[in-house]
Amino acid sequence: MIAFLTILSETVNNDEKSLDNLIMNFVSGDECAFEKLYDGTRTAVYSYAMSILKHPQDAEDVLHDCFVKLYMSAGSYNSQGKPMAWILTIAKNLCYERLRERKRTVNLTDEEWERSFETNEHIGREEILTIRSLVELLGEEERMIVTLHAISRFKHREIAEFMNLPLSTVLSKYHRAVKKLRNAYLQDEQTDERIIRSV
Amino acid sequence: MKRDQGMTTEQVESRVRKSFEAATPDVLTDVMSTCREKKGNNMENIITIQPPKRRSSRARLTAVIAAAAAFIFIFAAIIGFSISARRDKTFVTVQLDVNPGIEIRVDKNERVLKVIALNNDASKLIADMDFSGSTIEVAVNAIVGSMLKNGYLSEIANSILVSVEGNNEEASALLQQRLTDEINSMLNAAAFNGAVLSQTITPGDEELEKLSKEYGITHGKARLILAIIDTHPTYRFEDLVQMNITDLNLLAAGHALPGFDKIGTPENSNYIGTEQARHIAIDHAGIEENDLIYIDCELEYDDGRMLYDVEFQTKTMEYEYKIDAKDGSILDAESEPNEHGHGSLPSSYISRDEAIEIALKRAGIARSEAMDLDCELEYGDGISVYEIDFETSSMEYECILDASTGDILKWNEAPNAGLPYNSPTVTPNSPTATPTAGFISEKRAKEIVFSHAGIKEADVRGLEIDFDADDGIYLYEIEFECGSYEYEYEVNAISGKIIHHDKEFIGSSCSNVTPRPSDNPVSTPGSGSVPAAGQLSWRDAVKYALKHAGVSESELLALSIEYEPSGIKYFKIDFDTRSHEYEYKINATNGSVITSKNELNDDCDIPKGSYISVYKAFEYALKAVEVSSCSDRDIAIELDCDDGSVCYEVEFQSGRTEYSIQLHAITGAIIEIEME
Numbered sequence: 075m076i077a078f079l080t081i082l083s084e085t086v087n088n089d090e091k092s093l094d095n096l097i098m099n100f101v102s103g104d105e106c107a108f109e110k111l112y113d114g115t116r117t118a119v120y121s122y123a124m125s126i127l128k129h130p131q132d133a134e135d136v137l138h139d140c141f142v143k144l145y146m147s148a149g150s151y152n153s154q155g156k157p158m159a160w161i162l163t164i165a166k167n168l169c170y171e172r173l174r175e176r177k178r179t180v181n182l183t184d185e186e187w188e189r190s191f192e193t194n195e196h197i198g199r200e201e202i203l204t205i206r207s208l209v210e211l212l213g214e215e216e217r218m219i220v221t222l223h224a225i226s227r228f229k230h231r232e233i234a235e236f237m238n239l240p241l242s243t244v245l246s247k248y249h250r251a252v253k254k255l256r257n258a259y260l261q262d263e264q265t266d267e268r269i270i271r272s273v
Numbered sequence: 274m275k276r277d278q279g280m281t282t283e284q285v286e287s288r289v290r291k292s293f294e295a296a297t298p299d300v301l302t303d304v305m306s307t308c309r310e311k312k313g314n315n316m317e318n319i320i321t322i323q324p325p326k327r328r329s330s331r332a333r334l335t336a337v338i339a340a341a342a343a344f345i346f347i348f349a350a351i352i353g354f355s356i357s358a359r360r361d362k363t364f365v366t367v368q369l370d371v372n373p374g375i376e377i378r379v380d381k382n383e384r385v386l387k388v389i390a391l392n393n394d395a396s397k398l399i400a401d402m403d404f405s406g407s408t409i410e411v412a413v414n415a416i417v418g419s420m421l422k423n424g425y426l427s428e429i430a431n432s433i434l435v436s437v438e439g440n441n442e443e444a445s446a447l448l449q450q451r452l453t454d455e456i457n458s459m460l461n462a463a464a465f466n467g468a469v470l471s472q473t474i475t476p477g478d479e480e481l482e483k484l485s486k487e488y489g490i491t492h493g494k495a496r497l498i499l500a501i502i503d504t505h506p507t508y509r510f511e512d513l514v515q516m517n518i519t520d521l522n523l524l525a526a527g528h529a530l531p532g533f534d535k536i537g538t539p540e541n542s543n544y545i546g547t548e549q550a551r552h553i554a555i556d557h558a559g560i561e562e563n564d565l566i567y568i569d570c571e572l573e574y575d576d577g578r579m580l581y582d583v584e585f586q587t588k589t590m591e592y593e594y595k596i597d598a599k600d601g602s603i604l605d606a607e608s609e610p611n612e613h614g615h616g617s618l619p620s621s622y623i624s625r626d627e628a629i630e631i632a633l634k635r636a637g638i639a640r641s642e643a644m645d646l647d648c649e650l651e652y653g654d655g656i657s658v659y660e661i662d663f664e665t666s667s668m669e670y671e672c673i674l675d676a677s678t679g680d681i682l683k684w685n686e687a688p689n690a691g692l693p694y695n696s697p698t699v700t701p702n703s704p705t706a707t708p709t710a711g712f713i714s715e716k717r718a719k720e721i722v723f724s725h726a727g728i729k730e731a732d733v734r735g736l737e738i739d740f741d742a743d744d745g746i747y748l749y750e751i752e753f754e755c756g757s758y759e760y761e762y763e764v765n766a767i768s769g770k771i772i773h774h775d776k777e778f779i780g781s782s783c784s785n786v787t788p789r790p791s792d793n794p795v796s797t798p799g800s801g802s803v804p805a806a807g808q809l810s811w812r813d814a815v816k817y818a819l820k821h822a823g824v825s826e827s828e829l830l831a832l833s834i835e836y837e838p839s840g841i842k843y844f845k846i847d848f849d850t851r852s853h854e855y856e857y858k859i860n861a862t863n864g865s866v867i868t869s870k871n872e873l874n875d876d877c878d879i880p881k882g883s884y885i886s887v888y889k890a891f892e893y894a895l896k897a898v899e900v901s902s903c904s905d906r907d908i909a910i911e912l913d914c915d916d917g918s919v920c921y922e923v924e925f926q927s928g929r930t931e932y933s934i935q936l937h938a939i940t941g942a943i944i945e946i947e948m949e
Contacts, residue, residue: 112301117290120297130296138300138307145308150381150444164443191296201292208289224286225293229931230924231835231907240847240856241909242833245922249913256280259288 093157118226125217126169130190207258216251365439368491432519436493438474445473458840468537504528544598550581554594628659814844818857831911894923894934
């Protein structure tokens with residue numbers, strides 16, 4: 075068990091280290107490193123953008139702009155061992171720029187939710203519902219905390235540092251958010267069961 | 274793993290993760306094509322040289338003109354390039370303002386290119402210091418150190434403005450953060466509490482450029498003054514420009530300054546303070562504080578001096594006083610009848626009707642259902658609140674909400690035992706019992722349940738009783754543990770009939786490891802952490818914070834501790850009580866309070882109960898994972914209410930393992946252990 079935990083912990087550290095290396099290699103002219111960086115972080119960037127913007131198309135635009143900005147400004151990257159925090163800070167700034175333009179977040183209708191993913195063949199009803207629950211049931215900080223923990227793999231204290239919140243606030247918001255999501259998913263499953271039974 | 278919820282936290286996380294993996298679009302092709310296009314555009318800006326062609330004499334003349342033009346162009350380009358290169362070399366400008374205003378230009382490697390003094394104080398301060406080639410940290414450290422030494426930063430002038438101006442927003446923001454932290458540590462190391470205002474600025478703002486040239490100030494100070502004028506349009510730039518940053522910070526206090534980060538509180542010991550100003554005004558008006566329904570006191574600048582503008586109301590009168598901020602003399606006093614009574618409230622307050630709507634919405638009832646509705650505006654503990662009472666045929670409600678924000682500060686609801694029971698909604702599936710007047714008591718509900726389970730109340734652990742309405746049926750939800758079983762009951766609150774019951778085996782191991790509240794785990798103050806030699810333990814640091822806050826250990830609902838080992842070593846201690854949230858920084862060597870902050874805890878959802886203390890919860894958690902000591906860098910202990918059941922979440926680190934342990938808030942029984 076201890077050995078497993080040690081390996082796990084090293085893996086996490088290596089993740090940050092390998093992201094650092096990818097940025098450095100890209101700055102030295104290795105374009106493949108950029109593609110690997112993109113592959114390793116795009117879900118984190120997209121989900122974080124969704125947690126702020128609540129809008130799939132806007133989040134996609136931020137995903138695009140974020141990696142363009144990364145590409146153009148990687149030379150100014152100053153490694154402090156926190157490449158993911160750097161990337162997400164770029165994403166956050168782009169999101170807030172977009173919010174300033176829009177003045178506020180926009181709630182999507184049922185139809186718009188369906189249309190948002192209609193060209194995506196990888197996604198099904200359950201995934202859309204999962205994301206929609208996260209966007210519609212949770213407060214902004216709860217959404218950010220859940221995506222940072224579940225997808226960007228930030229530890230709670232790293233989230234507290236990143237979001238400048240007390241650790242206790244992060245913990246309580248996280249537990250509250252998970253509870254809300256759990257209830258929403260259970261309700262969804264029960265609805266499915268009822269539909270299956272009625273059929 | 275939670276037994277009763279069907280889906281573990283990990284499963285929820287995994288579902289979120291997989292969904293976003295599926296949803297994330299692949300935009301790499303677009304990204305690469307945009308990047309290449311951008312790179313291409315940059316390349317196009319480089320002058321392209323055309324191959325020579327045979328020309329006619331006329332063409333040659335044109336060529337001479339063209340050559341001259343080209344020469345001018347190239348010359349201009351060289352000049353332009355050198356200017357641009359010089360500009361490029363200045364990657365970012367750091368501006369420090371206290372009263373001295375200083376601009377530090379640094380290159381891409383954060384090495385100082387030039388330090389510019391913008392006023393006489395700054396010239397004296399810098400004198401013959403040469404920072405060329407040193408890092409920005411070294412320069413800032415030396416300059417702030419000199420400001421402290423020469424008294425520009427002191428107990429009575431404790432604020433500094435840090436502005437980072439550069440084209441690269443991310444780099445500027447990171448530098449802003451680093452310098453702010455550095456300066457904050459330096460101020461905290463001095464014998465007073467400092468305050469740091471900070472911002473990033475994007476170059477090219479013509480207004481800032483113009484103002485800074487006209488008044489000989491930094492872009493940063495110009496922007497701060499403009500932001501303050503936005504909050505007080507009557508202020509004039511030429512008046513505020515004379516002030517030091519502490520006075521500007523005081524004028525900005527209580528207002529949101531978009532784009533600025535604030536740390537610490539500006540020192541007002543040069544002035545009499547808002548409390549004193551209030552007292553002077555209220556005493557002069559000859560009224561009692563208890564009669565106030567509203568009071569507001571703000572430091573302002575008017576007619577060449579700092580003054581306190583104190584506005585207050587009783588139910589019959591409105592007052593406005595202007596008190597000299599330095600000597601407390603009354604500069605102006607006005608009063609007039611409050612003709613509109615409660616209707617004449619400050620525009621920042623929500624109306625009485627809005628307050629009632631908020632309360633009714635929380636209760637989930639329509640206005641027509643509310644009986645004996647009473648709503649009073651009251652003033653106490655520094656804020657104005659609405660106290661709203663009402664009842665329905667079945668329930669009584671009490672609500673206190675903040676008159677400024679509409680936030681509910683206190684909420685109570687209970688069965689309305691004083692009224693005859695008035696036909697609740699009985700669904701077709703409800704029991705066939707005939708409703709009688711009122712509800713059965715909680716005691717009677719317990720008797721019914723224990724009799725049904727065949728047990729004695731004395732043997733019961735973790736008893737929880739909730740009164741709830743489910744689909745129009747009022748019921749008691751009763752949960753407890755006894756022996757190796759967990760019991761759940763739902764009892765109709767009118768008929769006393771058991772609607773639902775469940776008994777689950779939880780195993781003997783669970784009860785074996787369950788420490789009882791009466792247990793006395795082997796512990797000494799500071800147990801569970803490993804303080805460095807010569808330093809306070811985190812528990813001692815917490816004691817200092819609690820003492821300063823006037824809070825006892827038993828009042829704590831949440832406690833988190835972080836240890837900052839670099840610079841001035843301190844513990845960052847956050848804790849919550851039912852009424853307030855506190856943030857402290859406690860010097861890890863001598864226990865002095867470095868900073869303290871508190872605000873109302875307006876979202877406490879923990880029901881009252883006999884819970885074990887946060888310390889006991891922590892000790893039980895350590896015991897459960899057989900860890901005798903843990904890092905004091907990151908400990909969090911928090912009461913949490915999950916589906917009506919209250920538990921502690923305890924997080925800490927030992928070695929390279931992070932533990933997250935959930936335990937029962939009354940019995941201390943371990944519910945869940947996670948290790949990472």
